[in-house]
Amino acid sequence: MQEVLEIALGGMQKDVARLDRVAMNIANVMTPAYKRAMVAPALAGRPFSEHLSAFESRAADTLQTVFDTRPGTLKPTGRLLDFALTGGGYFEIATDTGFAYTRLGSFRRDAEGRLVTAEGQTVMGKGGVITLAGASPKVDAAGKIFEKGQEIGQIKIVHFERPGALLALGKGMWSAGPAAGVMTPVADADVQLRQAFLENSNVNSMHEMVELSRTVRHFEALQKIAQGYDEMIGLAIQKLGDS
């Protein structure tokens, strides 16, 4: 009989976790290059018998978060050091703890003229750190940087086999774990870089609102189950205890 409460509790906890994800997505609806967090049910696409056995062993009790790596739309900003990747691929950034990868191309020059992120971490080019002489370079669709007609470097763009398995570090950065697969540099012909644009967040607020509504109603339904069970037990104790 206790099963009923446990099932309701498990369901309610999952709903709370869903709410966390919806909150995160909605808060980041205007964050450039943000990838929305999706809930991946642990046994999606498996036959029903596996669901039942997993239920018995409590293996499906947790929700996995995966990130939707589809590119967002582009926003023109007019800043010459803002870059957006219209296809796949990531910029490589040198941080204190190793290399990180990002799609947030909002760069600037530091005091020594190097190309850095907004946080001051250097952006890697194919030949190392990129140093700009002026603040208005021309960058073509393959990431080649031209100043006064001369090519002075090329931004390094890399590709992962399984970008959905990258670890989110926050601030638009991702770190490559073994789950992400092999990292390969993207060929010039396949890079689609746009200068003076930023990639928007790929959060669809309509979808998030529907998810929010559904989560709250599901939670309410489970609450009713718990209440109903409570009432039944109460009645049973009362009736049986009276005699």
Add this chain to the structure above:
Amino acid sequence: MSNALQIAATGMQAQQANLENIANNLSNVNTPGFKRSSVGFVDLMMRIAGVPAGFDADALDLSASMPSRIGAGVGITSMLRHFESGELRKTDSPFDLAIRGDGFLEVSRADGSSAFWRAGTFKVNSEGQLTTQSGLVIKPGIAIPDNAQAVNIGADGRVRVTVPGQSAPIEVGQLQMARFASAAELEAVGDNIYLPTSGSGEAVPGRPGEDGLGTLAQGHIEASNVKIVDEMVNLMQAQRAYQASLKVVQAFDEMSALTNNLRK
């Protein structure tokens, strides 16, 4: 219970900061030489401190169920100041000066240190020096003779005065300009005056028109670079994003009420 409330709170705070920035930009749409700023958003991730004491991490296999970092909402990285030139408006006043292109004019503050001015209305003070409206001397201190009838500043920075008795104007000095590796990192102290910071790099002096520096345009004033249409669109987006986070707070509140009413 969950982080949803804190996450939604960061969402609302970020949009509020966005709104304040937009309000600042819009209120300065007619300020000569004003440079608009924009807010940069980033997602925040919180690192989970680890396994609580008394638990065996391996036995629980926490790595599969608990990620090492969970979402903590949205944060603001920086206020980016955009230094693109505003439109140059012809005023025909000989005391208006604008810079056509990049660069700053160097001025001396009261304590002798250097500051950088994005040009504007100037005047000649009682000692015959060219100064800004607030009295900061434009470097190098060019002396204008008392009997000067007109002051002419060329596009290349050469200052010429017309004195009675001389048919041709005489040259009294040359204005120098300066540029920075990263002008967006300069600290604004008001009145179009900027101070260098560690992030902006050192001031690189030069002559107007050379090395990427702009030229001077007397009789013109640089308008604000705020674009009303862009700011209005941003305003609408900020409002809707704020509303969306508010809905999450309301949903969380509803779920909390439901939890509290589990037991009558």
